[in-house]
Amino acid sequence: MHKQIRDTQVTDATTDGLGASAPGGDIVIEPATGKRGREAFVDLGRRFAAQVPHAVPQLRSEQLELVHPEKNPFFGHADVQLFIAHRAGRPVGRISAHIDRLALEVPAEQGMGPGTGMFGYxxxxxxxxxxALLRQAxxxxxxxxxxxVLGPISMSIWEEPGLLVRGQDHAPMIMMGHHPAQYADFITAHGYRPAKRLHTYDLDISQEFPPLVRRIVRSGERNPRIRVREVDLQNYHSEIEIILEILNDAWSGNWGFVPLTEAEVAHTGKKLKPLVHPELNRIAELDGEPVAFMLTLPDINDLLARTKGKLFPFGWISTLGWLRKPRGAGMRVPLMGVRSRLHNSQLAGQLAFMMIDEIRRSASDLFDSKRGEIGWILEDNQGMVAIADTIDSRINREYIIYEKHL
Known part of the structure; x- marks a missing residue:
């Protein structure tokens, strides 16, 4: 039997889903454990998501894997507890509470550090x-x-950090959270305040970049020290290792940075491999040394919206065809990085522009893509914000990570 935690607060009415009201009552919170608990936790989240405008149904199997201790390597360095809230025997909410032990080792000035736990989902x-849920977490x-406590972070900082507070009027791209507007009020009313804002930038990739960017790119192309190449799928494992090494170095000084483990990278690389097209991913070399990378993923949410997040009975046919050639799909740049020793140099910006330009042309010419999205980007990451502004992209979604001292 799960231990039941009864919240003494009683309300006059509750919301059925996100709409109709029902009689009030005590709120009982139960830990969600084991296979049945995880399934109930995921299915409740899917019920909520289905009622949010522009949300895209995700694959249930993928969502279950994310909360499975033996299938998500995040659990290898984290303590996690899932909770479900019930009222009158009906599930009315959920939350995760978790401690990332690697995050505890990060300097406090970088946003994590000793004593910092998290909530998510x-x-x-x-x-x-x-x-009741926030109190329990x-x-x-x-x-x-x-x-x-920081949150919502579901669950790794590399997965879906932050609460969507701007951009509910359009569907999210791959691996981005989507939340109803009232959640921000729920969280702030419980005493939380913004710790950091994250932005994504929308870009028309059917158009050439401004003249300044084209001049910077041409200058780089004439530099014999620089080589920008496609990711080599024949050596996928070694390419992933290169990207991991650059990533952990490039992001090491960022707010919220927690190093990715080899197990996490191997797991994510395997999951994302069907979405990796060499033409859309680049590694930049300086004097033969890999010093920067940019990953771009076709937006599988385009497909999931049409198949309603299902592979069967016929979704798998559409999925296979789409994976081979995601023509017309939006493109998201979830990760890019330049070695830290090159930060604040003109070369760092030049390498970024060169990779963005090559990927933009491939996405437009080979995949007939019209729209790209870059991010998330920290609001105070001046280098990336400057790059986003220079290529005439605009902020289209804003997420907030909240904090509260216990």
Missing amino acids: FDAEDQAVAD EDWLRAKGMTR
């Missing part, structure tokens, strides 16, 4: 449910010695 029908973290 947050869904709630109303303020009373939200308060905080109590769990406090009992384990945490003094501060």
Whole structure:
């Protein structure tokens, strides 16, 4: 039997899904454990998502894998507890509480650090449910010695960090969260304040970049020290290792940075390989040394919206065809990086522009893509913000990671 945690707060009405009201009652919170608990946790999240405008149904099997201790390598360095809230026997919300042990080792000035726990996978029908869930997550973290909580982060900082507060009017791209507007009020009403804002940038990739960018790119192309090449799928494992090494070095000083483990990279690389097209991914070399990379993924949410997040009975046919040639799909750049020793140099910007330009042309010419999205990007990452502004992209989605001291 799961231990039941009864919240003493009682409300006059609850929300059925995100709409109709039902009689109020005590809120009971139960840990979600084992196979049945994880399935209930995921299915409740899917129920909430189905009622949010522009949300895209994801593959249930993928969502279950993310919360499975034996299938998601994040659990190898994290303590995690899932909770489901019930009212009158009906599930009305969910939350995860977790401690990333690698994040505890990060300097506090970089946003994580000792005493920092997290919550994620947050869904709630109303303020009373939200308060009960957040209190439960905080109590769990406090009992384990945490003094501060960040969230929502579901669950690794590399997965879906932050709450969507701007951009609910259009569908998210691959691996980006999508949340109803009222969740921000639920969280701030419980005493949370913004810790960091993350932005994504929308870009018309059917158009040439501004003249300044084209001049910078041409200058780089004439430089014999620079080589920008496609990712080699024949040596996929070694290419992933190169990207991991650059990534952990390039992002090491960023707010919220937690190093990716080899197990996480291997797992993610395997999962994403069907989406990796060499023409859309680049590694830049300086004097023969890999010093920068840019990854671009076709937006499989385009497909999932049409198949309603299902592979069967006929979705797999569409999926196979789409994976071979995702013609017309939007393109997202989830990761890019330049070695830290080149940061704040003209060369760093030049390499970035060269990779972006080559990928833009491939996406437009070979895949007939019209739209790209870059991010997420930290609001105060001046180098990346400057690049995004220079190529005439615009902020289309904003996420907030909130914090509270326990």
